Amino acid sequence: MKKLIFLFPILLMMMSCNSDDSESLPVDNISDLKLENLNFLSSNIPEDFYDDLTFVDELTGYAVSRIGKIVKTIDGGTTWTVLNSAANFPLKKIQFIDQYNGYIIGGDDTGSYILKTINAGNTWSIINLNTVENGSPNGMYFKNKDVGFITGNRFFKKTADGGQTWTNVLPNSIEDYQRVNFNINKTLGYVTFNSSNYLKTNDGGSTWQLVEERADYRFSEIYFVENQVFFKSNLNVVNLNFNKSIEIPSSAHKLLYLTVDKCIGIGQHYEIGFLPYGDVLFTNDNWDAFLQRSYQPASESMVFTAIAKMSKHKTMMLGTGQIYTKIVVLTY
Numbered sequence: 001m002k003k004l005i006f007l008f009p010i011l012l013m014m015m016s017c018n019s020d021d022s023e024s025l026p027v028d029n030i031s032d033l034k035l036e037n038l039n040f041l042s043s044n045i046p047e048d049f050y051d052d053l054t055f056v057d058e059l060t061g062y063a064v065s066r067i068g069k070i071v072k073t074i075d076g077g078t079t080w081t082v083l084n085s086a087a088n089f090p091l092k093k094i095q096f097i098d099q100y101n102g103y104i105i106g107g108d109d110t111g112s113y114i115l116k117t118i119n120a121g122n123t124w125s126i127i128n129l130n131t132v133e134n135g136s137p138n139g140m141y142f143k144n145k146d147v148g149f150i151t152g153n154r155f156f157k158k159t160a161d162g163g164q165t166w167t168n169v170l171p172n173s174i175e176d177y178q179r180v181n182f183n184i185n186k187t188l189g190y191v192t193f194n195s196s197n198y199l200k201t202n203d204g205g206s207t208w209q210l211v212e213e214r215a216d217y218r219f220s221e222i223y224f225v226e227n228q229v230f231f232k233s234n235l236n237v238v239n240l241n242f243n244k245s246i247e248i249p250s251s252a253h254k255l256l257y258l259t260v261d262k263c264i265g266i267g268q269h270y271e272i273g274f275l276p277y278g279d280v281l282f283t284n285d286n287w288d289a290f291l292q293r294s295y296q297p298a299s300e301s302m303v304f305t306a307i308a309k310m311s312k313h314k315t316m317m318l319g320t321g322q323i324y325t326k327i328v329v330l331t332y
Contacts, residue, residue, distance in 0.1 A: 030258050030259060030312075030313065030332050031332050032262075032284045032332075033258075033262055033264070033282040033283070033291070033330065033332050034291075034332075035291050037330055037331045038280060038293055038328060038330050039328065039329055039331075040326060040327065041076075041077050041316075041328070042078065043077055043078055043079070043080065043327045044079055044080055045063075045077070045080040045325050045327060046069065046071060046080065047320065047323065047324055047325045048066070048067060048325055049066045049303075050063040050064060050066075050069075050071075050305055050306045050318045050320075050325065051064060051065065051066060051090075051091065051092055051093070051305055051306060052064050052091070052092065052093045052094045053094075053307065053316065053318055054094050054095060054096055054308050055308055055309065055310045055311075055316070056096045056098070056099050057099070057311075058310050059073070059074055059075055059076045060073065060074050060099065060120075061073050061077065061310070061316070062094055062096065062121060063080075063306060063318060064091035064093070064094045064104055064106070065091060066091070067090065068085070068087035068088050068089055068091055069082060069091070070082070070083040070085050070091065070094075070104070070115075070121065070124070071083065072121050077316055077327050077329070083121045083122075083124070084123070084124075085104075085124040086124070087104075087106060087113070087115060087124070089106050089107055089110065089136075090107070090108060091104050091105070091106035091136075092104075092106050092107075092136045092138075093137075093139070093140050095140060095142055097142055097145045098145070099120060100117075100118055100120050101116075101117070101118055101145040102117045102120075102121065103115065103116055103117075103140060103142055103148065103163065104124075105136060105137040105140045105150060106136050106137075107129075107134065107136040107137065108134070108135065108136070109134050109135065111129070111134050112128070112129040112130075112131040112133075112136065112137050112152060112155075113126055113127065113128055113129060114126075114127045114129060114137075114150065115127075118145075127163055127164070129155075129157065131152060131153075131154070131155045132154045133152070133153040133154050133155075135152070135153065136152070137150045137151060137152035137155075138151050138152050138153070138176075138177060138178050138179060139151040139177070139178060139179035139180045139181075139191075140180070141180045141181055141182055141189070143182060143186045143204065145162055146160060146161060146162045147159065147160050147205075148162075148163065149169070149180045149191075149205060150166070150180070151177035151179065151180045151191055152176075152177060153176045153177070154173060154175065154176070155173070155177065156168065156170050156173060156175075156180075156191060158205065169205075170208075175193050176193065176194050177192070178192040178193060178194050178219065179191070179192050179220060179221055179222050180222075181222035181223075181224065182204075182205075182224075184224065186204055187201075187202065187204050188201070188202060188229075189201045189204070189205055190231075192219035192220055192231060193219065194218050194220060196213035196217040196218070196219065197211065197212050197213065197219075198210075198211050198213070198219055198231070217233040217238060218234055219231040219232070219233050219238070220232050220233065221254075221255065223237075223255065223257045225259065225260050226259065226260055227241075228240075228241045228260055230257065232255065233245075235247060235248055235249075236248065237255070246286055247287065249265065249281055249290060249292070250269070251267040251268060251269040251279040251281065251292075252265025252266070252267055252279070252281050253265070253266065253267030253268070254266050254267065254304075254307055256307045256309065258309075260286060261284060261285055261286045262282070262283065262284055262332075263282065263283050263286065263287065264281070264282045264317075264330065265279075265281040265282065265290075266279065266281070266307050266317050266319075267279050267281075267304060268302060268304070275297035275298070275302050276302050276303060277294040277295060277297055277302065278294065278297065278300065278301030278302050278319045278320075278321070279292060279294050279295075279304065280292070280293050280295075280304060280319075280330075281293075295321075296321075298321060298322050299321065300321055301319030301320060301321045301326045301328075302320065302321050302322065303319060303320060304317050304319035304328070305319070306318040310329075313331060314329060314331050314332075315329070315330045315332075317329075317330070
């Protein structure tokens with residue numbers, strides 16, 4: 001049972017959680033995910049722990065690291081170039097609106113920051129968000145090159161001018177806001193709290209309503225899959241449309257949904273010994289069953305930390321071992 005609390009100034013929207021007017025989107029014809037289609041890609045990517053990865057087309061991609069590094073490829077991941085950003089703090093999430101305009105969030109005990117490029121990463125400007133709590137923001141979503149949202153500990157902010165100025169969506173909030181995400185039409189959106197409560201908008205973020213779930217969840221990631229909405233909560237994924245909880249493997253720290261049934265997970269697990277093993281997992285039936293490949297920590301990868309679609313039928317994953325950062329590509 002869900003309880004809706006309307007936040008002011010918010011329009012009174014008489015809608016329940018399961019009556020979203022989200023359009024059912026066409027699904028790509030994706031074949032079953034198979035271990036034999038998982039392969040290393042030879043690459044010169046600098047060794048680092050990369051926490052996010054994105055592609056603007058099948059050849060052009062960007063990744064950001066925990067030491068402030070931004071790298072770019074224009075040949076599908078074979079060669080990478082380190083971009084000059086002047087960032088010396090951990091970078092957490094990257095989003096490109098088009099081939100030229102991109103944003104990155106990051107931070108440390110000196111502040112919370114957003115980086116912006118308008119020329120495909122050739123130059124970056126750094127903006128201090130002046131948040132109540134220092135450290136990296138948790139989530140970011142830009143609807144276009146001007147309008148965007150950022151979430152973090154005790155702040156939920158919006159910009160309408162490409163990040164130059166920010167306003168508090170909910171002033172004086174004390175929540176630890178986790179992620180913000182919108183559907184493909186950019187009208188239906190959600191914000192998670194690291195609890196069973198969340199925010200919802202049906203008008204593109206102009207107004208938000210609080211939804212209280214009477215369940216013991218700790219929501220974080222938000223996934224729009226076809227016309228359904230999934231929230232990640234520790235070792236479960238909750239389908240909001242059907243109020244169904246799905247258990248996922250403990251080593252699947254990050255997920256990438258391709259369809260409501262087909263999903264890729266990345267992460268790590270420990271066995272006997274000091275170092276963990278990097279894991280890539282995937283399912284063809286929404287985690288009723290799954291396939292898993294583990295990688296040697298010394299020579300291959302002890303953890304996979306970033307994942308992104310390159311095209312409709314190809315996904316890249318970044319993993320780091322004791323010596324190298326490895327790239328694994330799955331085709332389907």
